[in-house]
């Protein structure tokens with residue numbers, strides 16, 4: 145693989161379909177710090193985003209006691225009688241999956257099998273947390289994808305989607321289904337429904353499990369890994385025949401009819417229990433030996449316990465900053481505001497302070513992993529900044545067109561869930 149390639153052809157080749165559909169005029173949520181540049185984010189008439197509306201409903205409208213009962217019923221229906229594994233909990237050894245697995249085991253008497261789709265490269269803290277989780281009593285199957293193929297797919301995704309992270313997401317979702325197929329376990333319990341918690345479709349607000357049809361629609365549209373392979377061959381990053389079917393199958397989920405045939409059910413734990421990552425963290429620290437980032441806060445943000453396992457994490461969030469003007473501090477602050485850990489004004493200050501901070505700690509690792517040099521990295525960044533609605537090039541300097549600001553003093557305070 146060559147070290148660098150000219151990006152002049154990127155415009156013709158880019159597979160990014162997110163930026164073109166976003167509104168040109170930037171608007172921020174009046175309750176949190178998200179903007180309409182976050183894909184799939186919608187605002188109500190009061191200028192409040194759907195994730196804030198949902199957060200309000202979680203506090204005021206959801207009957208959590210009855211959902212807890214539903215979870216108990218689900219477990220009673222699926223619990224094995226001979227002590228064999230009866231539920232798959234996908235995770236990376238992070239606080240959220242540790243919380244779900246531990247609760248299912250100790251509160252609901254289940255026998256979880258933990259499955260992990262490996263990060264691009266474990267950080268020290270990520271690896272230690274996974275080991276601590278295993279040590280408190282969980283069997284874990286780790287899927288470690290073909291390293292050469294994974295790296296090249298990641299390079300293709302970096303150039304053509306502006307997100308080197310994508311191959312991981314394909315495998316992360318599919319791995320649990322493959323393990324269910326291999327082991328005959330019929331229940332998969334994920335942590336949170338991201339679409340609902342962070343902004344996106346609210347279809348599953350009152351539904352605990354994903355339908356196989358939706359699964360197929362959401363995970364096969366646009367071609368998934370096959371699209372990356374095609375583009376990689378076209379661009380010369382992958383040689384023909386280098387991406388073998390045997391290795392690629394782990395990136396593709398089994399089709400809907402197979403999921404139905406197996407009688408597989410995929411539920412979100414966040415449907416049954418109010419999802420609060422900070423509390424998951426305290427829980428995981430208490431029961432699963434979970435540690436925070438040993439260097440204090442994580443680069444580009446103010447938190448120290450979220451997304452710690454992968455050396456690629458920082459870059460993934462930075463790329464979102466380049467494409468949408470929303471960095472890692474924005475991501476953390478919008479969630480912390482919705483959960484009343486901080487106020488909107490505090491969130492605004494934290495975003496302004498940390499969002500732009502470049503994640504340099506694992507940057508040399510990342511350049512080596514993608515086999516690119518720094519110059520090429522910034523060419524790709526500039527390309528996506530140039531396409532985005534969030535940035536403008538003024539006198540040779542990239543500037544955000546709009547930065548989140550406190551609400552005007554005389555503006556009425558918005559309320560979610562109207």
Ligand SMILES: [Zn+2]
Nearest residue numbers: 173176193196
């Ligand atoms: Zn909001």
